[in-house]
Amino acid sequence: MFKNRFLSRKNIFLSSIKLRMKEKLLQYLVITLIIVVCQIQISCDTDRNSRGYEYTPDMVYSKAYETYAPNPIFKDGKTAQPPVKGTIPTNMVPYQYPDTPDGMELAGQELINPIEQNKENLARGKYEYNIFCANCHGFDGRGDGNLYVNGKYPSEPPSLITEVILNRPDGEWYHIITLGSAIMGPFASLIRSEDKWKVILYIKQELSKNNLNNAQ
Ligand code: HEC
Numbered sequence: 001m002f003k004n005r006f007l008s009r010k011n012i013f014l015s016s017i018k019l020r021m022k023e024k025l026l027q028y029l030v031i032t033l034i035i036v037v038c039q040i041q042i043s044c045d046t047d048r049n050s051r052g053y054e055y056t057p058d059m060v061y062s063k064a065y066e067t068y069a070p071n072p073i074f075k076d077g078k079t080a081q082p083p084v085k086g087t088i089p090t091n092m093v094p095y096q097y098p099d100t101p102d103g104m105e106l107a108g109q110e111l112i113n114p115i116e117q118n119k120e121n122l123a124r125g126k127y128e129y130n131i132f133c134a135n136c137h138g139f140d141g142r143g144d145g146n147l148y149v150n151g152k153y154p155s156e157p158p159s160l161i162t163e164v165i166l167n168r169p170d171g172e173w174y175h176i177i178t179l180g181s182a183i184m185g186p187f188a189s190l191i192r193s194e195d196k197w198k199v200i201l202y203i204k205q206e207l208s209k210n211n212l213n214n215a216q
Pocket residue numbers: 129132133134135136137147153155156157158160165173176177181182183184185187199
C-alpha cells in the first residue's frame with residue numbers, strides 16, 4: 001500500500017489518520033450536498049402566489065404607513081395629510097383680486113407685466129398660447145379655434161386681436177387668464193404666473209401685429 005518500505009510506525013499511524021480524515025471529509029461533503037439539494041427542492045414552491053420563506057420581512061414591509069393607507073392616528077383617518085391651511089408653494093404668489101368686475105379693474109390698475117420683451121420670452125408665450133388658448137381663440141387669435149370650428153364648443157370665443165380687447169391693461173388680461181371669464185374656465189394653476197405674463201406679451205406684441213395688418 002505504501003511505496004516507501006522504510007516508513008516508521010509513527011508515520012504509518014499518521015498516514016492512516018490522514019486517510020480517515022479524508023474519508024470523513026468526503027462524508028461531510030456528501031451530507032452537505034444532500035442537505036443543500038433538499039433545501040433547494042423545498043424552497044422551489046410551485047404555488048406562484050406564495051413568496052415562500054422571506055429572509056428579511058421587516059425590510060420588505062415598511063412599518064410606516066403607506067401614503068394612501070387608512071390611518072387610525074389622524075382624526076380624518078388618512079395618512080396623507082393636506083398641507084397646513086395657508087401654505088403656499090415656493091415662489092408662488094397667491095392671486096389676491098376677487099373674481100368681480102371691480103377686482104378685474106383693480107388688477108388692471110395695479111398689476112404690471114414683469115416680463116422683459118425678448119425673443120425667448122415671446123417664444124415661450126407663443127408656446128403656452130398654442131397649448132392653452134389656441135384651441136378656442138385660434139392660432140391667429142381670431143376666435144376660430146378647432147374646438148369651436150368643429151362644433152365641440154358651444155360658445156363662440158371672441159377674437160383676441162380687436163382694438164378693444166388688446167387695449168385692456170395687462171393686469172386685466174392676467175385677471176381673466178387666472179380666474180376665467182364667464183364660460184371660459186380659469187387657468188389659475190394650469191399656467192405658471194410668469195408664463196401667463198409671457199402669453200400676454202406674445203398676444204399683444206406679436207399675435208396682434210401679425211393679424212391686425214392683414215385682418216378685416
Ligand atoms: C375652452 C375655450 C377657451 C380657451 C381654452 C380659452 N378661452 Fe378665452 N374665452 C373663451 C370664451 C368663450 C370667452 C368669452 C367669455 C365671455 O363671454 O366673457 C373668452 C374670453 C376671453 C377673454 C376676454 C375677452 C373680452 O371679451 O374681453 C380673454 C382676454 C381671453 N379669453 C383670453 C384667453 C387666453 C389668454 C387663453 C389662454 C390662456 C384663453 N382665453 C383660453 C374661451 C376660451
